[in-house]
Amino acid sequence: MDVVLKVYTWKFFPNIESLPGFTSSPKTSSGPNSTEQLLAWTESSAYKNMSSLQGEMVPIFYGAYLVKTTEEDDAHFAVALSHIGGVSFLERCNALGSNTTNDLRWYPVALWLLKGVYTLHQSGVRDLDVRNDNLRIVQTPDGSTECMMFLDFAFSSPSSFENRAQAEAHTVDVAIAHDSQEICALIHKANGWATPEEESRSWSFVQWVRDEFGEETWVKEWASDLLEMLKPRERNKGPRRKRGP
Structure with missing residues (x-):
């Protein structure tokens, strides 16, 4: 190796x-x-x-x-x-149709991101610097499928403390919320976020996660608020123009 x-x-x-x-x-x-x-x-x-x-x-x-x-x-x-090779998160998502409406092949890759960050939090690590450069999609050792690898923990911090008071003192919730914001930014980059159609791709992914995994612990304990952050923006349509006679 x-x-x-x-x-x-x-x-x-x-x-x-x-x-x-x-x-x-x-x-x-x-x-x-x-x-x-x-x-x-x-x-x-x-x-x-x-x-x-x-x-x-x-x-x-x-x-x-x-x-x-x-x-x-x-x-x-x-x-x-x-050494970790592979390709970046965005490169793999785009190759699987994340920038095309109604193409669902990229969903499992984005799911790895959500579940992976939750797993890292559970292992005692937060402030994960969740960005494209730190995510690699690689072949599993037996070559049968793919998986996601997370890199670079030099600026991370602990997520586990003996009691709630210590966790609050170390702003654990703030750091975990920041990790969630970085996840949302990456998913929006994969889908595009300039038009309602592009935003709808992220929201369709949210609906899929809720339908398929909504009863799982990682969704109930952590991902439900994150998924809501991917909701399409309210757009100001402006006043309607009156038609002439």
């Missing part, structure tokens, strides 16, 4: 385009929540919580290390993970 070494040094981070009105993202960060050591510790801790999911929903975690990229370079924290 191929192994990748994820090195936590800012010079290897991808460039991020700045939003309109904002300056470009800095190349380095001195913030206490962005240190290499903290990123490595956070990701290692997440993989420990997800030990039963490694190789099935997330990469296999082999360990954390201090490495040098060159002889002159300082040592950097890094983690070794199994």
Whole structure:
């Protein structure tokens, strides 16, 4: 099995385009929540919580290390993970007709996303950075079918605490709601969200989930509010024009 070494040094981070009105993202960060050591510790801790999911929903975690990229370079924290190939979530959904009305082949892929995020929450991990770059559709080891793999937990946080008061203090509900918003954004990107017809594709998916899985625990405990977020927008049709005589 191929192994990748994820090195936590800012010079290897991808460039991020700045939003309109904002300056470009800095190349380095001195913030206490962005240190290499903290990123490595956070990701290692997440993989420990997800030990039963490694190789099935997330990469296999082999360990954390201090490495040098060159002889002159300082040592950097890094983690070794199994390599994940495949294609992105949006690429697979589009190939299965997510941008075509009445084509339902993409539904199982979007379902993997919903159920997968719920499973990760249940394993004790939230703030999942649910975006297209961090989702890969791959063949199962026996090649019989496909599955979804989740990547990048360097900015995640725990979702399980001893009591409700601790969970509230660590804003668990806020983080989980943010994960839900990111899921909705991805599904809208897969369907398009510019016209009523495009919005209806997402809502048709919602109806399918409710019809087929509405009585399952993951829907009742978590997904019902998320599904409602995919409801088509109320559009302002404006005043009707009066017809002439």
